Amino acid sequence: MLKKYAAMLLVLSMIVALVAGCGSTAATTASGAAATDTSASSKESASQANNVVLRVEIGNEDYTSQLPGLFQTLKADFEKENPGVTIEYTAIPFDEIKNKQLVELQSGDVPDVAYCNWVKDFASNGYLEDLTPYISKWDKLSELSAGQQGRMQYDNKFYAYTWRNNSIMLYYNKDIFAQAGVTAAPTTWEEWTAACQKIKDANLKTKDGKQIYAFAWPQIDAVWNDSAFLFAAGAKEFSDDLTKVTLDSPEAITGMKYFQSMVKNGYMLADTDYSTNQSLFTNGQAAMWSSGDWDWPTLSKSAVKDSIDMVMLPKGPKGYGAPLGGVDLVVFKGSKNVELANKFLQTLISQKYELYLMENCSSVPTLKSSYDLPIAKENKVVSTIGQTVREAAQFVYMENPWMKPELNTEWKTTLSRILVKGEDVETVLKEENAKMNDMLANK
């Protein structure tokens, strides 16, 4: 009898647990709905100027641990200057933001302001607010380079503010240069090849007998970094209207042939692993390394830290082609706080927070005038990146702000075929370009 009651009790408890599980889901859904209601009401109240909640979606970025401090300072300042306004942040891991935003778009519950490095993709789908009326009147617009402004636009309209733009530069080991007889850092592709050849000819070895390579590249199939070789040769990844991939152009072939020659001549390893390549430079096994400001915290603690210097990436036959990175911030269509969102973003990109970035976050600023500040001039990493950003032209990258993942994968495959497998550049580019155009047409 007791056994039966115990069994009944067990069954009952399982049913309760199940119902409770469903109940908690229901409760979650209900609270989710409540959150949506709150958001809707906040949107409604936006026009009333009081009790406005500005929802801001930001990315968690590993290498700038002090960014939360900046955002909290900005929140306090902005709320003080704008009584009745509350800033609500949501921080999301950087590589999950796009998928989260797609879900938010599906549910109709989008933030007002958000990190969005896929501006052209989202703008072409009609997800973003046209910010041209605000940005065209913005007094800082003239401080942004053509490349920076290019990231912010789609179809000649402004859809984003760009922020903390970075790029890649050439870090080099002065000691290895001296041992190989390289007297100056290369500034052109010809000088780059010559420096690499000198280092190769010197056949240098580390103290423990390991081969010293002329050059290490972060990732042989990194689509954003590798675009430097395309742009410096005068190539474009897309037609101006973004309807066609143009990676089979003579310029693209020239750029990729040059990159391939670096591998074929034995100046560098065709390795796809970032940490392997980085360790070559930090162990003194590579004379040159190409990366951005985000790498400096690691490099400055490495065994070769005292031997490191840096310059802009060498120029190609058609001039300068380093890719332009950074963070873009947008206002989602449907936001009832567009004006406030613009005010918030323009506050973020003002001198106070530019200084905060340099002083506390080891990050680069955005505006030209910020690079003229003593703190920027004294910091070689910041000033070199600044010089790069200023010269970066208006390019559209496969990775962002035009982000099409399936094209990215195909472009990575293309790069692997050229650089890792050493296949004929022209043949590969023609084949892969056709495939990518098929993908673009059948999206």
Next chain:
Amino acid sequence: MTSKSITKKGYMIPYTLVLPAVIFYLLFWVLPLFKSFYYSFTDWKIIGTANLIGFKNYIKILTDPYFWKSVLHSLEVVAAAPIGLTISYFVAIGINSITRGKSTIKALYFVTTLVSVVVTAVIFKFLFASENGIINYFLESIGLDRIQWFNNDKWAMLMIVLTCVWKGIGWNAVLFLSGLQSIDMQLYESAYLEGASAFTIIRKITTPLMKPTILFTSVMAVISALQTFAQVNIITGGGPARGTETVVMYIYDNAFKYRYAGVACAASVIFAIIIFVISNMQFKLLEKE
């Protein structure tokens, strides 16, 4: 029959006990299965509506050379499963034959299972690193050339296969060991008295009696090999030039990278059929023997 009488006879209790599991199974296994099948005929992109497009996804996949390459790569991992099973089998026999420290040795072998796939993959990635990896250091020290493991499809695939084999040893050995321990020791004693060699004992006594365990373990090992994903994703990322991309990775990329959920569902259906055919063949083959 009244509800009282049902309770009296105790009919309700077993049904109610399995009810949560059945609901769970229906919600998280059966329903997604049917939904995936439905979505495989749509243009669903995770967000937005799913419009029926007939067999378009299936045609796209079946004419996509990358899909067939990924099937081939998955089959290459499967082809290595017998190697892993053989090693596990002899490891289990070895452990079973020792009299002292069996539990410690068993635990040591089981470590390969306890270590997560991600950690295993990262360790193997370091081991095979082209420039500063231990494997290349060893090859060089015995006068051989370094191997650019990540730059060549075949070497990269071998690296993944080795990772999968290593990872599976512990689990398979434990399964084999449980089978071995159920064999009557008297059979071995009689065989020894008859003067049978160790090899004969394994061939004539152990292996025939282990057939059900071997069948189960090999089916599970093949299914697990077909589902290889994390190792590839971490070690090679499917490269070089998609030279190590497996079917699961192909499905994952289509679903979550490109958001072609319809295509991914269709690929999953095709892949499920492939797994079913292979498992069926295995059952038939081993049952015949």
